Amino acid sequence: MSVICEACPLRDKPVFTEMSDSEARFMREFKSGEMRVSPGSVVLMQGSASPQLYTVLSGMGLRHQTLENGRKQVINFLLPGDFLGLQASLMGESSHTVEAVTEMVLCCFQRNRLEKLIAQHPSRAYDLIWVSATDEHFLGETIATLGQRTAQERVAWGLVRLYQRLEAVDLAGDGRAAMPIRQQDLADALGLSLVHTNKTLANLRQRQVVTWRDGQLLIHDLPELARIGLTDLEPLPRRPLI
Amino acid sequence: MSVICEACPLRDKPVFTEMSDSEARFMREFKSGEMRVSPGSVVLMQGSASPQLYTVLSGMGLRHQTLENGRKQVINFLLPGDFLGLQASLMGESSHTVEAVTEMVLCCFQRNRLEKLIAQHPSRAYDLIWVSATDEHFLGETIATLGQRTAQERVAWGLVRLYQRLEAVDLAGDGRAAMPIRQQDLADALGLSLVHTNKTLANLRQRQVVTWRDGQLLIHDLPELARIGLTDLEPLPRRPLI
Protein backbone atom coordinates (compact mmCIF):
# COMPACT_ATOMS: atom_id res chain seq x y z
CA MET A 1 0.00 0.00 0.00
CA SER A 2 1.41 3.33 -1.10
CA VAL A 3 1.71 6.40 1.03
CA ILE A 4 -0.58 9.21 -0.02
CA CYS A 5 1.45 12.39 -0.41
CA GLU A 6 -0.93 14.41 1.74
CA ALA A 7 -0.21 11.96 4.53
CA CYS A 8 3.51 11.61 3.89
CA PRO A 9 5.18 11.10 7.24
CA LEU A 10 8.09 13.27 6.18
CA ARG A 11 5.96 16.30 5.54
CA ASP A 12 5.82 17.39 9.16
CA LYS A 13 9.50 17.21 9.97
CA PRO A 14 10.76 20.66 10.81
CA VAL A 15 13.76 20.45 8.43
CA PHE A 16 11.43 20.62 5.52
CA THR A 17 9.75 23.82 4.49
CA GLU A 18 6.02 23.62 4.53
CA MET A 19 4.22 22.00 1.65
CA SER A 20 0.73 23.31 1.08
CA ASP A 21 -2.16 20.89 0.78
CA SER A 22 -2.61 21.90 -2.80
CA GLU A 23 1.02 21.09 -3.52
CA ALA A 24 0.70 17.75 -1.79
CA ARG A 25 -2.37 16.95 -3.82
CA PHE A 26 -0.49 17.84 -6.94
CA MET A 27 2.45 15.66 -5.99
CA ARG A 28 0.15 12.73 -5.58
CA GLU A 29 -0.64 12.94 -9.27
CA PHE A 30 3.00 13.33 -10.13
CA LYS A 31 3.93 10.31 -8.08
CA SER A 32 4.01 7.17 -10.15
CA GLY A 33 4.52 4.61 -7.41
CA GLU A 34 6.82 3.27 -4.77
CA MET A 35 9.82 1.03 -4.88
CA ARG A 36 11.09 -1.15 -2.11
CA VAL A 37 14.69 -2.32 -2.39
CA SER A 38 16.70 -4.62 -0.19
CA PRO A 39 20.10 -3.88 1.33
CA GLY A 40 22.92 -3.91 -1.16
CA SER A 41 20.79 -3.56 -4.24
CA VAL A 42 21.51 -0.94 -6.85
CA VAL A 43 18.92 1.75 -7.48
CA LEU A 44 20.76 3.71 -10.10
CA MET A 45 23.82 2.66 -12.05
CA GLN A 46 26.78 4.76 -13.03
CA GLY A 47 26.78 5.23 -16.79
CA SER A 48 23.21 4.30 -17.44
CA ALA A 49 20.17 6.48 -18.02
CA SER A 50 17.11 6.43 -15.83
CA PRO A 51 13.62 7.62 -16.55
CA GLN A 52 12.85 7.83 -12.86
CA LEU A 53 13.24 10.38 -10.14
CA TYR A 54 13.05 9.39 -6.51
CA THR A 55 12.53 10.73 -3.06
CA VAL A 56 13.74 8.55 -0.22
CA LEU A 57 10.84 7.70 2.06
CA SER A 58 12.69 5.46 4.48
CA GLY A 59 15.96 3.63 4.85
CA MET A 60 19.49 4.64 4.08
CA GLY A 61 21.59 4.49 0.96
CA LEU A 62 24.70 5.90 -0.60
CA ARG A 63 25.82 7.45 -3.84
CA HIS A 64 29.24 6.49 -5.05
CA GLN A 65 31.44 6.82 -8.04
CA THR A 66 34.03 4.34 -9.22
CA LEU A 67 37.22 5.49 -10.90
CA GLU A 68 38.90 3.79 -13.82
CA ASN A 69 41.38 2.12 -11.50
CA GLY A 70 38.65 0.68 -9.33
CA ARG A 71 38.92 2.99 -6.35
CA LYS A 72 35.58 4.01 -4.97
CA GLN A 73 34.38 7.35 -3.62
CA VAL A 74 31.18 7.78 -1.70
CA ILE A 75 29.74 11.13 -2.75
CA ASN A 76 27.15 11.27 0.00
CA PHE A 77 24.73 9.29 2.07
CA LEU A 78 21.04 9.19 1.28
CA LEU A 79 18.50 9.64 4.02
CA PRO A 80 14.74 10.03 4.11
CA GLY A 81 13.66 13.17 2.29
CA ASP A 82 16.57 13.16 -0.13
CA PHE A 83 15.74 13.63 -3.76
CA LEU A 84 17.73 11.89 -6.48
CA GLY A 85 17.84 11.15 -10.13
CA LEU A 86 17.96 14.60 -11.68
CA GLN A 87 21.39 14.03 -13.15
CA ALA A 88 20.53 10.69 -14.64
CA SER A 89 17.31 12.11 -16.02
CA LEU A 90 18.48 15.38 -17.47
CA MET A 91 22.03 14.60 -18.53
CA GLY A 92 21.33 11.32 -20.20
CA GLU A 93 23.38 9.15 -17.92
CA SER A 94 24.16 8.96 -14.26
CA SER A 95 27.65 9.83 -13.14
CA HIS A 96 27.29 7.74 -10.03
CA THR A 97 25.77 4.61 -8.61
CA VAL A 98 23.08 4.67 -5.94
CA GLU A 99 23.01 1.70 -3.64
CA ALA A 100 20.79 0.78 -0.72
CA VAL A 101 22.48 0.29 2.63
CA THR A 102 19.40 -0.80 4.53
CA GLU A 103 16.09 -1.69 3.06
CA MET A 104 14.76 1.45 1.43
CA VAL A 105 11.40 2.68 0.24
CA LEU A 106 11.53 5.19 -2.58
CA CYS A 107 8.81 7.43 -3.89
CA CYS A 108 8.97 7.31 -7.70
CA PHE A 109 8.26 9.98 -10.28
CA GLN A 110 8.36 9.86 -14.04
CA ARG A 111 10.93 12.05 -15.66
CA ASN A 112 8.69 12.87 -18.60
CA ARG A 113 6.13 14.38 -16.33
CA LEU A 114 8.69 16.79 -15.01
CA GLU A 115 8.13 19.44 -17.64
CA LYS A 116 4.47 19.39 -17.00
CA LEU A 117 5.04 19.70 -13.29
CA ILE A 118 7.27 22.70 -13.77
CA ALA A 119 4.82 24.39 -16.08
CA GLN A 120 1.76 23.74 -13.99
CA HIS A 121 3.15 24.26 -10.56
CA PRO A 122 5.87 26.91 -10.53
CA SER A 123 6.22 26.76 -6.77
CA ARG A 124 7.33 23.17 -7.13
CA ALA A 125 9.85 24.17 -9.80
CA TYR A 126 11.15 26.74 -7.38
CA ASP A 127 11.48 24.03 -4.76
CA LEU A 128 13.41 21.79 -7.12
CA ILE A 129 15.87 24.60 -7.68
CA TRP A 130 16.08 25.17 -3.97
CA VAL A 131 16.84 21.53 -3.29
CA SER A 132 19.56 21.56 -5.92
CA ALA A 133 21.10 24.63 -4.32
CA THR A 134 21.07 22.93 -0.92
CA ASP A 135 22.70 19.84 -2.37
CA GLU A 136 25.40 21.92 -3.95
CA HIS A 137 26.00 23.54 -0.61
CA PHE A 138 26.73 20.20 0.99
CA LEU A 139 28.85 18.97 -1.86
CA GLY A 140 30.92 22.12 -1.56
CA GLU A 141 31.41 21.51 2.12
CA THR A 142 32.47 17.97 1.37
CA ILE A 143 35.03 19.24 -1.11
CA ALA A 144 36.43 21.53 1.55
CA THR A 145 36.60 18.59 3.92
CA LEU A 146 38.43 16.26 1.58
CA GLY A 147 40.75 19.01 0.49
CA GLN A 148 41.63 20.62 3.78
CA ARG A 149 40.74 18.55 6.82
CA THR A 150 43.01 16.00 8.47
CA ALA A 151 41.84 12.46 9.10
CA GLN A 152 40.66 13.24 12.62
CA GLU A 153 38.84 16.31 11.46
CA ARG A 154 37.22 14.41 8.62
CA VAL A 155 35.92 11.61 10.78
CA ALA A 156 34.60 14.04 13.37
CA TRP A 157 33.03 16.20 10.68
CA GLY A 158 31.46 13.21 8.99
CA LEU A 159 29.93 11.89 12.19
CA VAL A 160 28.57 15.29 13.19
CA ARG A 161 26.96 15.85 9.81
CA LEU A 162 25.49 12.38 9.67
CA TYR A 163 24.14 12.75 13.15
CA GLN A 164 22.59 16.11 12.34
CA ARG A 165 20.96 14.76 9.23
CA LEU A 166 19.60 11.73 11.03
CA GLU A 167 18.32 13.91 13.84
CA ALA A 168 16.55 16.14 11.35
CA VAL A 169 14.39 13.24 10.27
CA ASP A 170 13.92 11.88 13.77
CA LEU A 171 16.29 8.97 13.29
CA ALA A 172 18.60 10.21 16.00
CA GLY A 173 18.44 12.12 19.25
CA ASP A 174 20.13 12.43 22.62
CA GLY A 175 23.48 11.67 21.04
CA ARG A 176 22.27 8.31 19.86
CA ALA A 177 21.74 7.18 16.29
CA ALA A 178 21.48 4.02 14.25
CA MET A 179 24.42 3.81 11.88
CA PRO A 180 23.89 0.94 9.47
CA ILE A 181 26.90 1.74 7.31
CA ARG A 182 30.24 -0.04 7.49
CA GLN A 183 33.49 1.62 8.47
CA GLN A 184 34.56 0.97 4.90
CA ASP A 185 31.72 3.18 3.64
CA LEU A 186 32.68 6.01 5.94
CA ALA A 187 36.29 5.63 4.85
CA ASP A 188 35.24 5.79 1.20
CA ALA A 189 33.20 8.89 1.91
CA LEU A 190 36.06 10.65 3.64
CA GLY A 191 38.77 9.62 1.22
CA LEU A 192 40.64 7.68 3.88
CA SER A 193 41.84 4.11 4.09
CA LEU A 194 39.78 1.69 6.11
CA VAL A 195 42.63 1.05 8.51
CA HIS A 196 43.26 4.68 9.24
CA THR A 197 39.56 5.38 9.69
CA ASN A 198 39.36 2.54 12.16
CA LYS A 199 42.32 3.84 14.14
CA THR A 200 40.90 7.33 14.18
CA LEU A 201 37.61 6.00 15.48
CA ALA A 202 39.49 4.02 18.12
CA ASN A 203 41.18 7.20 19.19
CA LEU A 204 37.91 9.11 19.48
CA ARG A 205 36.41 6.24 21.41
CA GLN A 206 39.33 6.09 23.81
CA ARG A 207 38.99 9.83 24.40
CA GLN A 208 35.32 9.24 25.23
CA VAL A 209 34.00 11.43 22.46
CA VAL A 210 32.08 8.85 20.45
CA THR A 211 31.42 5.15 20.51
CA TRP A 212 30.28 3.35 17.39
CA ARG A 213 29.58 -0.32 17.84
CA ASP A 214 27.13 -2.79 16.41
CA GLY A 215 25.51 -0.22 14.18
CA GLN A 216 24.88 2.15 17.08
CA LEU A 217 26.50 5.55 17.20
CA LEU A 218 26.78 7.12 20.63
CA ILE A 219 28.06 10.66 20.76
CA HIS A 220 29.16 11.39 24.30
CA ASP A 221 30.45 14.87 23.68
CA LEU A 222 28.90 16.54 20.68
CA PRO A 223 30.45 19.99 21.14
CA GLU A 224 33.87 18.39 21.43
CA LEU A 225 33.26 16.33 18.31
CA ALA A 226 32.21 19.43 16.43
CA ARG A 227 35.28 21.26 17.68
CA ILE A 228 37.53 18.47 16.47
CA GLY A 229 35.74 18.46 13.13
CA LEU A 230 36.20 22.21 12.71
CA THR A 231 32.51 22.61 12.25
CA ASP A 232 29.75 24.53 13.91
CA LEU A 233 26.55 23.03 15.23
CA GLU A 234 24.15 25.29 13.45
CA PRO A 235 20.95 23.52 12.53
CA LEU A 236 20.76 22.27 8.98
CA PRO A 237 19.22 24.64 6.48
CA ARG A 238 15.56 23.98 5.90
CA ARG A 239 14.74 22.73 2.47
CA PRO A 240 11.66 21.73 0.53
CA LEU A 241 10.56 18.14 0.32
CA ILE A 242 10.03 16.80 -3.17
CA MET B 1 27.16 49.56 -22.88
CA SER B 2 25.36 46.38 -21.97
CA VAL B 3 25.16 43.28 -24.06
CA ILE B 4 21.67 42.58 -25.32
CA CYS B 5 20.74 38.99 -24.49
CA GLU B 6 19.65 38.23 -28.01
CA ALA B 7 23.14 39.11 -29.12
CA CYS B 8 24.97 37.47 -26.24
CA PRO B 9 28.27 36.20 -27.62
CA LEU B 10 27.98 33.08 -25.49
CA ARG B 11 24.70 32.01 -26.99
CA ASP B 12 26.26 30.39 -30.04
CA LYS B 13 28.89 28.28 -28.33
CA PRO B 14 28.16 24.64 -28.94
CA VAL B 15 28.44 23.68 -25.23
CA PHE B 16 25.26 25.50 -24.54
CA THR B 17 21.92 24.14 -25.54
CA GLU B 18 20.01 26.38 -27.83
CA MET B 19 18.13 29.32 -26.45
CA SER B 20 15.15 30.37 -28.48
CA ASP B 21 14.75 33.98 -29.51
CA SER B 22 11.72 34.24 -27.33
CA GLU B 23 13.71 33.00 -24.36
CA ALA B 24 16.48 35.45 -25.10
CA ARG B 25 13.99 38.28 -25.32
CA PHE B 26 12.56 37.20 -22.00
CA MET B 27 16.00 37.08 -20.39
CA ARG B 28 16.65 40.62 -21.48
CA GLU B 29 13.80 41.72 -19.25
CA PHE B 30 15.04 39.57 -16.42
CA LYS B 31 18.52 41.01 -16.71
CA SER B 32 19.05 43.93 -14.41
CA GLY B 33 22.45 45.06 -15.57
CA GLU B 34 26.10 44.22 -15.82
CA MET B 35 28.93 44.37 -13.37
CA ARG B 36 32.58 44.77 -14.17
CA VAL B 37 35.02 43.76 -11.48
CA SER B 38 38.78 43.98 -11.36
CA PRO B 39 41.17 41.12 -10.56
CA GLY B 40 41.18 40.12 -6.93
CA SER B 41 37.89 41.74 -6.01
CA VAL B 42 35.21 39.85 -4.18
CA VAL B 43 31.89 39.31 -5.92
CA LEU B 44 30.17 37.30 -3.23
CA MET B 45 31.22 36.88 0.36
CA GLN B 46 31.06 33.73 2.47
CA GLY B 47 28.46 34.24 5.18
CA SER B 48 26.61 37.14 3.63
CA ALA B 49 23.37 37.22 1.70
CA SER B 50 23.09 38.48 -1.82
CA PRO B 51 20.07 39.67 -3.72
CA GLN B 52 21.82 39.07 -7.01
CA LEU B 53 22.30 36.21 -9.39
CA TYR B 54 25.00 36.27 -12.00
CA THR B 55 26.10 34.72 -15.22
CA VAL B 56 29.75 35.13 -16.11
CA LEU B 57 30.05 36.93 -19.43
CA SER B 58 33.81 37.12 -19.60
CA GLY B 59 36.86 36.64 -17.45
CA MET B 60 37.76 34.06 -14.88
CA GLY B 61 37.06 33.73 -11.19
CA LEU B 62 37.01 31.21 -8.41
CA ARG B 63 34.74 30.08 -5.63
CA HIS B 64 36.40 29.21 -2.38
CA GLN B 65 35.54 28.40 1.17
CA THR B 66 37.62 29.18 4.21
CA LEU B 67 37.67 26.83 7.19
CA GLU B 68 37.71 27.88 10.80
CA ASN B 69 41.45 27.33 11.01
CA GLY B 70 42.13 29.52 8.01
CA ARG B 71 42.82 26.85 5.41
CA LYS B 72 41.29 27.62 2.07
CA GLN B 73 39.61 25.33 -0.44
CA VAL B 74 38.82 26.35 -3.98
CA ILE B 75 35.50 24.70 -4.84
CA ASN B 76 35.70 25.42 -8.54
CA PHE B 77 36.78 27.89 -11.15
CA LEU B 78 34.32 30.21 -12.84
CA LEU B 79 34.37 30.63 -16.58
CA PRO B 80 32.15 32.42 -19.06
CA GLY B 81 28.68 30.93 -19.07
CA ASP B 82 28.78 29.85 -15.45
CA PHE B 83 25.80 30.77 -13.34
CA LEU B 84 26.18 31.66 -9.68
CA GLY B 85 24.38 33.02 -6.71
CA LEU B 86 21.56 30.54 -6.24
CA GLN B 87 22.84 29.40 -2.88
CA ALA B 88 23.33 32.89 -1.55
CA SER B 89 19.91 33.87 -2.83
CA LEU B 90 17.81 30.94 -1.75
CA MET B 91 19.52 29.81 1.42
CA GLY B 92 19.96 33.19 2.98
CA GLU B 93 23.70 33.28 3.03
CA SER B 94 26.51 32.16 0.81
CA SER B 95 28.64 29.25 1.95
CA HIS B 96 31.54 30.42 -0.15
CA THR B 97 33.35 33.46 -1.45
CA VAL B 98 33.49 34.31 -5.14
CA GLU B 99 36.54 36.19 -6.25
CA ALA B 100 37.65 37.51 -9.61
CA VAL B 101 40.94 36.19 -10.96
CA THR B 102 41.04 38.33 -14.06
CA GLU B 103 38.81 41.24 -14.84
CA MET B 104 35.32 39.85 -15.13
CA VAL B 105 32.05 41.01 -16.60
CA LEU B 106 28.97 39.58 -14.96
CA CYS B 107 25.41 39.61 -16.17
CA CYS B 108 23.20 40.48 -13.19
CA PHE B 109 19.71 39.33 -12.29
CA GLN B 110 17.49 40.25 -9.38
CA ARG B 111 16.65 37.44 -7.05
CA ASN B 112 13.16 38.73 -6.42
CA ARG B 113 12.29 38.39 -10.06
CA LEU B 114 13.19 34.74 -9.99
CA GLU B 115 9.75 33.53 -8.95
CA LYS B 116 8.16 35.49 -11.71
CA LEU B 117 10.61 34.07 -14.21
CA ILE B 118 9.86 30.54 -13.11
CA ALA B 119 6.13 31.10 -13.27
CA GLN B 120 6.12 32.85 -16.61
CA HIS B 121 8.70 30.88 -18.45
CA PRO B 122 8.74 27.24 -17.38
CA SER B 123 11.36 26.29 -19.94
CA ARG B 124 13.75 28.62 -18.17
CA ALA B 125 12.91 27.02 -14.84
CA TYR B 126 13.69 23.69 -16.43
CA ASP B 127 17.01 25.09 -17.57
CA LEU B 128 17.85 26.34 -14.10
CA ILE B 129 17.29 22.85 -12.79
CA TRP B 130 19.40 21.43 -15.57
CA VAL B 131 22.27 23.77 -14.78
CA SER B 132 22.10 22.80 -11.13
CA ALA B 133 22.23 19.14 -12.07
CA THR B 134 25.28 19.74 -14.24
CA ASP B 135 27.00 21.63 -11.45
CA GLU B 136 26.32 18.80 -9.06
CA HIS B 137 27.82 16.42 -11.55
CA PHE B 138 31.10 18.32 -11.55
CA LEU B 139 31.16 18.76 -7.81
CA GLY B 140 30.73 15.01 -7.45
CA GLU B 141 33.63 14.40 -9.78
CA THR B 142 35.73 16.80 -7.76
CA ILE B 143 34.87 14.92 -4.59
CA ALA B 144 36.01 11.71 -6.23
CA THR B 145 39.23 13.42 -7.23
CA LEU B 146 40.06 14.79 -3.81
CA GLY B 147 39.12 11.54 -2.17
CA GLN B 148 40.73 9.02 -4.46
CA ARG B 149 43.29 10.48 -6.83
CA THR B 150 47.00 10.88 -6.07
CA ALA B 151 48.75 14.22 -6.47
CA GLN B 152 49.85 13.44 -10.04
CA GLU B 153 46.41 12.28 -10.99
CA ARG B 154 44.81 15.34 -9.44
CA VAL B 155 47.02 17.80 -11.23
CA ALA B 156 46.55 16.02 -14.55
CA TRP B 157 42.80 15.78 -13.99
CA GLY B 158 42.57 19.43 -13.03
CA LEU B 159 44.45 20.61 -16.08
CA VAL B 160 42.43 18.43 -18.44
CA ARG B 161 39.13 19.65 -17.05
CA LEU B 162 40.17 23.27 -17.07
CA TYR B 163 41.39 22.93 -20.61
CA GLN B 164 38.16 21.31 -21.71
CA ARG B 165 36.07 23.99 -20.09
CA LEU B 166 38.16 26.76 -21.63
CA GLU B 167 37.98 25.10 -25.01
CA ALA B 168 34.21 24.88 -24.73
CA VAL B 169 33.98 28.65 -24.64
CA ASP B 170 36.67 29.20 -27.25
CA LEU B 171 39.30 30.30 -24.76
CA ALA B 172 41.55 27.40 -25.64
CA GLY B 173 42.41 25.24 -28.59
CA ASP B 174 45.26 23.27 -30.13
CA GLY B 175 46.55 22.35 -26.72
CA ARG B 176 47.03 25.98 -25.82
CA ALA B 177 45.15 28.00 -23.22
CA ALA B 178 45.52 31.12 -21.16
CA MET B 179 45.76 30.20 -17.48
CA PRO B 180 45.58 33.33 -15.38
CA ILE B 181 45.42 31.52 -12.07
CA ARG B 182 48.36 31.02 -9.72
CA GLN B 183 49.82 27.66 -8.78
CA GLN B 184 48.55 28.41 -5.31
CA ASP B 185 44.98 28.51 -6.62
CA LEU B 186 45.36 25.18 -8.38
CA ALA B 187 46.88 23.73 -5.22
CA ASP B 188 43.95 25.02 -3.17
CA ALA B 189 41.53 23.51 -5.66
CA LEU B 190 43.21 20.11 -5.57
CA GLY B 191 43.76 19.97 -1.83
CA LEU B 192 47.53 19.87 -2.23
CA SER B 193 50.29 22.04 -0.85
CA LEU B 194 51.77 24.65 -3.13
CA VAL B 195 55.19 23.04 -3.01
CA HIS B 196 53.96 19.62 -3.97
CA THR B 197 51.80 21.01 -6.76
CA ASN B 198 54.82 22.81 -8.11
CA LYS B 199 56.96 19.68 -8.03
CA THR B 200 54.25 17.67 -9.72
CA LEU B 201 53.99 20.27 -12.45
CA ALA B 202 57.76 20.21 -12.83
CA ASN B 203 57.58 16.47 -13.29
CA LEU B 204 54.89 16.71 -15.96
CA ARG B 205 56.90 19.40 -17.71
CA GLN B 206 60.07 17.35 -17.67
CA ARG B 207 58.16 14.43 -19.14
CA GLN B 208 56.98 16.74 -21.91
CA VAL B 209 53.32 16.37 -21.15
CA VAL B 210 52.46 19.97 -20.25
CA THR B 211 54.21 23.27 -19.91
CA TRP B 212 52.65 26.04 -17.88
CA ARG B 213 54.61 29.27 -17.83
CA ASP B 214 53.75 32.94 -17.75
CA GLY B 215 50.03 32.28 -17.66
CA GLN B 216 50.16 30.08 -20.74
CA LEU B 217 49.22 26.43 -20.59
CA LEU B 218 50.64 24.24 -23.33
CA ILE B 219 49.44 20.69 -23.42
CA HIS B 220 51.83 18.67 -25.53
CA ASP B 221 50.21 15.31 -25.05
CA LEU B 222 46.56 15.54 -24.13
CA PRO B 223 45.76 11.81 -24.29
CA GLU B 224 48.70 11.10 -22.02
CA LEU B 225 47.60 13.82 -19.60
CA ALA B 226 44.11 12.35 -19.53
CA ARG B 227 45.54 8.90 -18.97
CA ILE B 228 47.59 10.14 -16.03
CA GLY B 229 44.54 11.92 -14.63
CA LEU B 230 42.41 8.77 -14.87
CA THR B 231 39.88 10.62 -16.92
CA ASP B 232 38.33 10.23 -20.31
CA LEU B 233 38.24 12.91 -22.97
CA GLU B 234 34.55 12.87 -23.64
CA PRO B 235 33.22 16.27 -24.55
CA LEU B 236 31.62 18.17 -21.72
CA PRO B 237 27.89 17.71 -21.32
CA ARG B 238 25.88 20.42 -23.01
CA ARG B 239 23.99 22.66 -20.69
CA PRO B 240 21.68 25.62 -20.90
CA LEU B 241 22.97 29.14 -20.62
CA ILE B 242 21.27 31.32 -18.05
Next chain:
DNA sequence: CGTCTCGTTGACATAATTCAACATTTGTGG
Protein backbone atom coordinates in the same frame (compact mmCIF):
# COMPACT_ATOMS: atom_id res chain seq x y z
C1' DC C 1 66.75 50.53 -5.07
C1' DG C 2 63.90 48.05 -1.81
C1' DT C 3 59.87 45.44 -1.39
C1' DC C 4 56.23 42.49 -3.10
C1' DT C 5 54.48 38.41 -5.25
C1' DC C 6 55.22 34.24 -7.49
C1' DG C 7 57.75 30.25 -8.94
C1' DT C 8 61.46 26.83 -7.92
C1' DT C 9 64.25 23.52 -5.45
C1' DG C 10 66.42 20.71 -1.52
C1' DA C 11 66.21 18.69 3.08
C1' DC C 12 63.50 17.00 6.58
C1' DA C 13 59.20 15.75 9.14
C1' DT C 14 54.89 13.39 9.44
C1' DA C 15 50.36 11.84 8.30
C1' DA C 16 48.32 8.33 6.06
C1' DT C 17 48.68 4.02 3.33
C1' DT C 18 49.82 -0.66 2.75
C1' DC C 19 50.67 -5.16 4.36
C1' DA C 20 49.76 -8.69 7.45
C1' DA C 21 47.80 -11.14 11.08
C1' DC C 22 44.03 -12.18 14.07
C1' DA C 23 39.26 -11.81 16.44
C1' DT C 24 34.28 -11.91 15.97
C1' DT C 25 30.22 -12.61 13.98
C1' DT C 26 27.13 -14.49 10.58
C1' DG C 27 25.45 -17.54 7.46
C1' DT C 28 25.71 -22.17 5.08
C1' DG C 29 26.12 -26.80 3.85
C1' DG C 30 27.35 -31.28 5.39
Next chain:
DNA sequence: CCACAAATGTTGAATTATGTCAACGAGACG
Protein backbone atom coordinates in the same frame (compact mmCIF):
# COMPACT_ATOMS: atom_id res chain seq x y z
C1' DC D 1 25.41 -29.68 15.63
C1' DC D 2 29.73 -28.86 13.70
C1' DA D 3 33.05 -27.18 10.24
C1' DC D 4 33.92 -23.76 7.27
C1' DA D 5 33.87 -19.68 4.58
C1' DA D 6 32.85 -14.80 4.11
C1' DA D 7 32.27 -10.20 6.10
C1' DT D 8 33.63 -6.98 9.26
C1' DG D 9 36.36 -4.91 12.85
C1' DT D 10 41.00 -4.39 15.24
C1' DT D 11 45.87 -3.81 15.85
C1' DG D 12 51.16 -3.48 14.92
C1' DA D 13 55.02 -2.65 11.76
C1' DA D 14 57.00 -0.99 7.61
C1' DT D 15 56.56 2.10 3.63
C1' DT D 16 55.46 6.11 1.03
C1' DA D 17 53.19 10.14 -0.39
C1' DT D 18 52.68 14.54 0.85
C1' DG D 19 53.43 18.54 3.85
C1' DT D 20 56.52 21.87 6.13
C1' DC D 21 60.51 24.68 6.44
C1' DA D 22 63.87 27.32 4.32
C1' DA D 23 66.36 29.60 0.94
C1' DC D 24 66.85 31.77 -3.51
C1' DG D 25 65.74 33.90 -8.24
C1' DA D 26 63.04 36.63 -11.36
C1' DG D 27 59.96 39.92 -12.46
C1' DA D 28 56.72 43.93 -11.21
C1' DC D 29 56.24 48.16 -9.17
C1' DG D 30 56.47 52.32 -6.57
